[in-house]
Amino acid sequence: MKLKLAIQKSGRLHDDSLKLLKECGIEISNGGNKLKSEAANFPLEVFFLRDDDIPQYVEDGVADIGFVGENVVFEKQKQVTISEQLGFGKCRLSIAIDKAAEYKDNFLQGKRIATSYPVIVQDYLQQKKIDAEIHEISGSVEIAPGIGLADAICDLVSSGSTLFTNGLKETETILYSQAVLIKNKCLGEVQKKLLSKLLFRIQSVKRAKKNKYILLNAPNDKLDGIIKLLPGMKSPTVLPLADNNWSSVHSVLKEDDFWEIIEQLKIAGAEGILIVPIEKMIL
Numbered sequence: 001m002k003l004k005l006a007i008q009k010s011g012r013l014h015d016d017s018l019k020l021l022k023e024c025g026i027e028i029s030n031g032g033n034k035l036k037s038e039a040a041n042f043p044l045e046v047f048f049l050r051d052d053d054i055p056q057y058v059e060d061g062v063a064d065i066g067f068v069g070e071n072v073v074f075e076k077q078k079q080v081t082i083s084e085q086l087g088f089g090k091c092r093l094s095i096a097i098d099k100a101a102e103y104k105d106n107f108l109q110g111k112r113i114a115t116s117y118p119v120i121v122q123d124y125l126q127q128k129k130i131d132a133e134i135h136e137i138s139g140s141v142e143i144a145p146g147i148g149l150a151d152a153i154c155d156l157v158s159s160g161s162t163l164f165t166n167g168l169k170e171t172e173t174i175l176y177s178q179a180v181l182i183k184n185k186c187l188g189e190v191q192k193k194l195l196s197k198l199l200f201r202i203q204s205v206k207r208a209k210k211n212k213y214i215l216l217n218a219p220n221d222k223l224d225g226i227i228k229l230l231p232g233m234k235s236p237t238v239l240p241l242a243d244n245n246w247s248s249v250h251s252v253l254k255e256d257d258f259w260e261i262i263e264q265l266k267i268a269g270a271e272g273i274l275i276v277p278i279e280k281m282i283l
C-alpha cells in the first residue's frame with residue numbers, strides 16, 4: 001500500500017515540493033507531462049495536479065495528502081485537515097488600489113473588488129461590516145482597475161513589483177499564506193503510519209533549516225563565559241586543541257538568535273568561528 005500525495009503540476013509550488021521530498025530522502029522522477037510518478041525508496045505515489053484542484057482530490061480520497069498554499073485551502077473550503085506548515089510558498093493576500101487614490105478606513109464601502117479569492121474576500125468584508133461588490137476573475141487580476149473593471153483588487157503578493165508596474169499600491173493584508181500539508185479526514189491505519197513517517201522527516205528537515213552548527217576556538221581561561229552563551233542540543237561539546245591553552249567548542253544555534261550570539265561570543269573571547277548548515281536534525 002502506498003501513500004498518495006498530490007503536488008502542483010507546474011508553477012510556484014512545484015519545484016519546492018519536489019525539493020522538500022528530496023530533502024526527506026525521497027526521490028521522484030520529475031513530472032514532465034506525467035500525471036503520476038512513484039518514489040523509488042518510499043511507499044509514495046505522487047500525483048501532479050493544478051493547485052486549485054488539490055483540496056478536492058484530498059477530500060475525495062483520490063489523494064491521501066497534498067502540498068498546497070493555505071490561500072487555496074481557505075478559499076476552497078473542502079473537508080480536509082491542515083497537518084503541517086511546510087515553510088515555502090510564502091506570500092500574502094492583499095488589497096491594492098490605484099496608487100494615486102487616497103486610502104482611508106471605509107474606502108472599500110460600495111466599491112468593486114476584483115479577485116480570484118471571492119470566499120476569503122467575502123469573509124473579510126463581512127468581518128469588517130463592509131458592503132462591497134466582488135468580481136471574481138481567474139487571472140491577471142492586477143489589470144482590473146486599469147481597464148475600469150474594479151476600484152480595488154485582492155490578490156497574492158510577494159515582492160509587490162507586479163502591483164507597482166500596474167500603478168497599484170498595497171493597502172491592507174488580509175491573509176499570510178505558505179504551503180501546507182493537508183490530509184484526508186479519514187485515513188486508514190497504513191496511511192496514517194506512512195504519513196507520520198513522512199512528517200517525522202519533514203519536521204527534521206524544517207528544524208535543521210532553523211538551526212546552524214557552530215564551531216569556535218576558545219582560550220581555556222575564557223571557556224566558562226563562552227559556554228554560558230551557547231545552548232546546544234544538550235550542552236556544547238568541548239574538545240582540547242593541540243595547543244594546551246585552547247579548546248574547540250561545538251554547538252547548535254537557532255538561526256534567529258544567531259547574529260546576536262556571535263557578537264557576544266567574540267566579545268567573550270571566541271576566535272575562528274565557523275557556522276555550518278545542518279542537513280537533518282533529529283530529536
Ligand code: ATP
Pocket residue numbers: 008009010011012013049050051052068069070071072089090091156157158159177178179
Ligand atoms: P495552477 O496552474 O496550478 O492553478 P496557479 O497559477 O494557480 O497555478 P501559481 O502562480 O503557481 O499558481 O501559485 C501557486 C501558489 O503559490 C499560490 O496559490 C500561493 O500559495 C503560492 N505563491 C507564493 N508566492 C506567490 C506569489 N507571489 N504570487 C502568487 N502565488 C504565490
Ligand code: ZN
Pocket residue numbers: 050051052
Ligand atoms: Zn491555481
